[in-house]
Structures are given as C-alpha cells and as structure tokens.
Amino acid sequence: MINKLKALNTLYQSCHQHGMRITPQRTTVYAALTEADDHPTAEAVYKRVRKKMPNISYDTVNRTLLSFVEIGVLKMVQSRGSAKRFDPELEQHHHFQCLKCNRIIDFKYENYNQLKLPPHLPKGTRVLDKKVVLEGICENCRG
Numbered sequence: 001m002i003n004k005l006k007a008l009n010t011l012y013q014s015c016h017q018h019g020m021r022i023t024p025q026r027t028t029v030y031a032a033l034t035e036a037d038d039h040p041t042a043e044a045v046y047k048r049v050r051k052k053m054p055n056i057s058y059d060t061v062n063r064t065l066l067s068f069v070e071i072g073v074l075k076m077v078q079s080r081g082s083a084k085r086f087d088p089e090l091e092q093h094h095h096f097q098c099l100k101c102n103r104i105i106d107f108k109y110e111n112y113n114q115l116k117l118p119p120h121l122p123k124g125t126r127v128l129d130k131k132v133v134l135e136g137i138c139e140n141c142r143g
C-alpha cells in the first residue's frame with residue numbers, strides 16, 4: 001500500500017512540473033487509484049469516482065488516467081485482459097497475476113530487482129525497469 005500523503009505530493013509536484021492544472025476531478029481520480037490495491041481498469045476507476053462525483057464522465061476519467069501515465073505518476077500495467085490497468089506504486093515491485101480472476105497482487109523482492117540482464121539484448125535498447133510477473137491462482141480462486 002502506498003503512502004497517500006506522499007502520493008498526493010508527488011501528484012502536485014508532477015502536475016506543476018508539466019504545467020498541468022490540479023483540479024478536483026484530477027485529485028479525486030488519483031485518490032481513487034491510491035486507495036486501490038487491485039490495479040483497476042479505467043472502467044473500475046470510473047465506477048469508484050462516480051460515487052463521489054456523479055457528473056464526471058468516463059471519458060474524463062480515462063483521459064485523466066492516461067495523462068497521469070504521461071507525467072509519470074501512474075504506471076500502465078501489462079495484463080492478460082485487453083483493458084489497460086493502472087498502478088500507482090512507482091517503486092520497483094513485481095506482480096503476481098491470477099489466471100482465473102486476473103487479479104494483480106504487488107510484491108517486492110530484492111533478488112528480482114537485482115536480476116542479471118541477458119548478454120544479448122536487441123541492439124540499441126536500454127533497460128529502464130525490471131518487472132517479474134508470476135502467474136498462478138490466487139487465494140480466493142483456490143477455495
């Protein structure tokens with residue numbers, strides 16, 4: 001779980017750096033992400049935000065999420081489903097993904113952070129992040 005105050009601070013700083021205005025909509029969309037630990041889709045974020053802001057449109061939520069990815073306060077998650085999913089955890093971490101319910105669970109593991117890169121990466125490429133994805137069945141789905 002991420003520290004909400006620290007996260008809001010990051011949001012304000014990044015918005016400021018990128019000349020993006022801080023609006024109540026943006027803060028609410030971002031807060032919905034930091035309260036979530038399930039790597040929600042835009043649709044799921046929209047449903048949660050709508051409870052606090054009934055007039056907000058799906059389009060606004062989706063556009064806000066994408067611009068947050070652009071300014072680097074959210075990460076987009078590679079996932080098995082077709083919908084994009086969002087992750088507010090910016091520190092290096094890894095994922096366990098359930099093959100039944102598609103739930104994505106965060107975990108940290110120093111050994112994975114230190115994974116050696118293969119000697120023959122495609123020419124000219126530069127690695128910026130290393131993420132290990134474990135696939136399996138989650139606790140809920142095993143029951």
Ligand SMILES: [Zn+2]
Pocket residue numbers: 098099100101102103137138139140141
């Ligand atoms: Zn599951």
Ligand SMILES: [Zn+2]
Pocket residue numbers: 039087089093094095105106
């Ligand atoms: Zn994550």
